[in-house]
Amino acid sequence: MKLIIVAGTPGAGKTAVLLHTIKLLKGKDIKPSVVKIDCLSTDDDKRFAKLNIPVLLGLSKDMCPDHFSIYNIEEMIDFAVNNKSDMLIMETAGLCHRCAPYTTNCIGICVIDATSGPNNPTKVGPFLSCADIVVITKGDMISQAEREIFRERIIEVNPNCKIIDVNGLSGQGCTELANQIRLAKTEVSNNELLRHNAPFAVCTLCVGEKRVNKKYHRGLLRKIDGLQNYIGE
Amino acid sequence: MQIIENITIIGGIDKQGMTESIKEFLISQGEIIGVVGPTGSGKSQLISDIEQLAQEDTSSGRQILINGKVPDYEIRNNPRKKMVAQLSQNMNFLADMSVADFLCLHAKCRGKEYIDVSKIISLANELTGEPIKSNDNLTILSGGQSRALMVADVAVISESPIVLIDEIENAGIKKHEALNLLSGQGKIILVVTHDPVLALSAERRIIMRNGGMRNIIHSSKDEKIASKKLNDLDRNILLLREKVRSGEVIGKLNFEPAF
Numbered sequence: 001m002k003l004i005i006v007a008g009t010p011g012a013g014k015t016a017v018l019l020h021t022i023k024l025l026k027g028k029d030i031k032p033s034v035v036k037i038d039c040l041s042t043d044d045d046k047r048f049a050k051l052n053i054p055v056l057l058g059l060s061k062d063m064c065p066d067h068f069s070i071y072n073i074e075e076m077i078d079f080a081v082n083n084k085s086d087m088l089i090m091e092t093a094g095l096c097h098r099c100a101p102y103t104t105n106c107i108g109i110c111v112i113d114a115t116s117g118p119n120n121p122t123k124v125g126p127f128l129s130c131a132d133i134v135v136i137t138k139g140d141m142i143s144q145a146e147r148e149i150f151r152e153r154i155i156e157v158n159p160n161c162k163i164i165d166v167n168g169l170s171g172q173g174c175t176e177l178a179n180q181i182r183l184a185k186t187e188v189s190n191n192e193l194l195r196h197n198a199p200f201a202v203c204t205l206c207v208g209e210k211r212v213n214k215k216y217h218r219g220l221l222r223k224i225d226g227l228q229n230y231i232g233e
Numbered sequence: 234m235q236i237i238e239n240i241t242i243i244g245g246i247d248k249q250g251m252t253e254s255i256k257e258f259l260i261s262q263g264e265i266i267g268v269v270g271p272t273g274s275g276k277s278q279l280i281s282d283i284e285q286l287a288q289e290d291t292s293s294g295r296q297i298l299i300n301g302k303v304p305d306y307e308i309r310n311n312p313r314k315k316m317v318a319q320l321s322q323n324m325n326f327l328a329d330m331s332v333a334d335f336l337c338l339h340a341k342c343r344g345k346e347y348i349d350v351s352k353i354i355s356l357a358n359e360l361t362g363e364p365i366k367s368n369d370n371l372t373i374l375s376g377g378q379s380r381a382l383m384v385a386d387v388a389v390i391s392e393s394p395i396v397l398i399d400e401i402e403n404a405g406i407k408k409h410e411a412l413n414l415l416s417g418q419g420k421i422i423l424v425v426t427h428d429p430v431l432a433l434s435a436e437r438r439i440i441m442r443n444g445g446m447r448n449i450i451h452s453s454k455d456e457k458i459a460s461k462k463l464n465d466l467d468r469n470i471l472l473l474r475e476k477v478r479s480g481e482v483i484g485k486l487n488f489e490p491a492f
Contacts (some may be wrong), residue, residue, distance in 0.1 A: 034437045118338070140281070144319045145335070145386050146328050148342040163310070165285075176292045 001091035002087035003078055003188040004032075004181055005102050007127040008111030013168035014091050017111055018057035022051055022089070033080035037069045044091075054083035065197060066092060068098035073103070085201070099198045100126035103192035105186065107184045108132045109177075110161075114139045114150050119150045120183045121153040126196035128154065133160045133180055137168050176196040235308070237394040237451060238300050238334040239422060240262035240263055242283070245294030247445030248275070255293075255446035258439065260421050262394075267432045270441030276425045277322065279441065280397045283423065284319045285309065293444065318391035320415070322399045332382065333367040348390060349372040356414060357385035360406040362478065380404035381411070386415045395421045403427045407471070410428050410454050430467045433460035 008014045010108065018034070025032055033054040036045050041082025045057040056079050061069035069076075069092050080088035092101050101110030108133035112121065115138045121128060134154055139147050151163060162180060165175030218232035239261045244253035260266055269277050278293055286297045286309045297304070299316070302338060308314050333350050340348040350367055358364045361381035365374060374382065384406070387396070396415050400410045401424070408431065416422050426432050433456050440448040452460070476483060 002297050116293050118330070140321075141323070142327055143383050144284070144391065145339045145342075145383070145387075146326065147333060148315075149328065149335070149338050152338075152342040170292045172291050 001085075001187075001188055002088045002181075002184065002186070003077065003079055003103070003106040004087060004109060005106045006089065006091045006109045006111060007029045007099075007101055008135075009097070009113065009116070009124070009133070010093075012111045012113040012116075013166075014111045015047060016168035016172060017135055017137065017146075017166050017177070018091060019047060019051065019088065020166075020168070020174040021178045021181065022053065023049070023171075024174055025182065026053070028050065028137070028178070028182060030087065030182065031083075031085045032087045032089050033085035033090065035076045035079065037065055037091065039065050054079070054085060057204055058113050060093065063098075064099075064198075066096070066101050068103050069093075070194065070198065072194070097124045097127065100130045100194070100196040102127075102130050102132075102166050102195045103184045103188065104195060105188050105192060106182060107186065108195070109135060111135045111137060112154070113137050113149060118146060118149045118153055121150065121157050129158045131158060131194040132184075133177065134163050135166050135173075135177060136156065136163060137166055140167060155173050235299070237421065240283070241298040241301060242279075242397065242446070243296040244446060245289065245291075245296070245444050247293075249443065252441070253445035253447075255449060257437070258446065258449065262421060262425075263419050264437070265416065265422045265435045267435035267438030268423055268437055268441060269427070270447075273435065275444035276301045276441050276443040277399055278444065279446070280319065280321075280399055280423060280425055281440070283395070284317050284397055286317070302322050302409070315343075315391075316393050317395045317397060318393040318415075319397040320383055320387050320399060320401065322403065323379075323383075324376040326374065326382075326402055328371050328430065329413075330371060331367070332369050332371060332374075334363060335371055336390065338385065339386060343390055343431070345390065353385045353389050354382075356388065359382040360384060360411050360414075364403075369428075377405045381406045384411045384414060389472075392417075395423075396420070397423050397425075399425045400427065402426060402431065409467075430463045433457075433463060 006014050006018060022032055034048045035056045035058060037049060037058045037060060039060055045055050048055040074123045077088055092113060108131045110128050112134060114136050154163060164173050164176050166226060168176060203221055209216055220230050222228040239259055242258045244256045247253055268279060270276050282291050282293055282295045283297055286304050287295050289296050310317060336348060336350050336353055354365055354367055361377045365378050366384055399410050400416060424431055424435060432438055433452060436452055438450050439446050440450060474481060
């Protein structure tokens with residue numbers, strides 16, 4: 001089974017890019033399954049379902065959405081296997097810039113919005129630097145010079161990635177993305193590893209504490225001055 | 234860098250999916266081509282196809298050849314090897330940085346070691362009203378200032394054998410000066426415009442309709458004469474514009490429309 005994991009900030013155009021790309025893949029007789037992960041609610045699963053492909057929706061609710069998608073990866077792969085698909089495309093909710101849900105043998109795709117400014121690539125974390133393919137959206141909304149700077153910044157952070165400019169509205173560029181997905185050879189194993197560790201947070205907030213002041217919190221905590229300590233029994 | 238003798242636009246489809254009337258269009262080194270048509274007729278898409286050196290992979294299905302050949306992947310994607318400079322319709326910068334930092338960064342992207350920032354800024358300032366300063370933040374520049382800086386940046390830093398210009402008349406900058414700055418010797422230039430002064434000054438122009446290239450018009454002898462008259466008229470209007478802008482009171486006009 002080929003596993004494609006798509007990450008990116010909210011509103012960058014992950015779903016729009018995927019809708020165009022899946023149409024092109026289907027045109028090449030490829031049968032993908034899609035898993036859409038979101039936090040609280042979404043209609044995106046219905047948009048995918050219109051393409052007549054198996055769609056599974058996962059809502060992470062109280063759990064960190066990236067932790068949720070990593071934790072549930074076996075169920076997702078089973079879903080694609082049971083539907084006799086050639087590949088599983090997983091779209092993450094992607095919120096905190098710190099997680100990279102890519103596993104060693106997946107095809108990791110980062111979707112990033114060119115209007116987020118040329119400093120953005122250096123601000124976001126492993127979901128950009130560990131990606132195999134970086135898709136830049138909304139490039140038509142900025143000048144050619146800014147586009148070139150944005151691209152250069154991405155190469156600084158991830159020198160080996162393949163960069164594809166895509167227009168999420170018209171689908172321009174999705175042919176190249178579909179080709180890259182189609183031609184990739186790697187298949188997932190039973191022993192996938194994350195390319196980058198997820199940030200840990202084991203503390204009272206994780207189990208529902210709502211009070212803000214420091215005296216209420218226990219766990220592995222990091223102060224603003226950079227000191228990290230275990231506070232508790 | 235590869236010498237560009239010509240580019241070929243191979244027609245694709247219009248917005249209805251019908252084959253374009255113009256199947257193939259060759260533009261040679263040194264030519265200035267106008268692109269005209271109503272709003273929404275696909276002018277900017279044509280420009281964008283050329284910018285990306287489209288290979289039947291855009292919504293229009295067009296293909297762009299360089300010297301009759303399919304350009305290789307590096308030329309299409311590596312900005313250091315890029316042969317196309319584009320001035321799009323964007324009137325604002327979104328990058329949050331100073332003018333000087335921006336110019337230096339862009340020069341680095343284009344593989345240029347040394348650039349004269351103050352020279353680029355002074356070129357931009359010749360096109361616009363209130364001067365741009367090197368430590369201004371890009372995002373506070375007005376539409377006209379941004380556009381003038383984009384022109385100077387394209388002329389000096391993105392200096393490329395193919396130059397695409399989308400509605401240069403829009404931002405209230407000096408369009409003739411801007412066009413002169415952008416169009417060097419031996420370049421291929423495409424100018425998208427609604428302005429008859431610019432459209433008629435091109436030797437040939439592409440007529441766009443409904444997303445497709447509908448026709449090619451060679452400017453006739455009469456059009457060339459009209460173009461010259463329009464230019465004189467335009468110069469007078471621009472002079473008046475500068476006077477009005479600088480707060481002068483306009484007396485009796487001493488020029489007559491030439492038609």
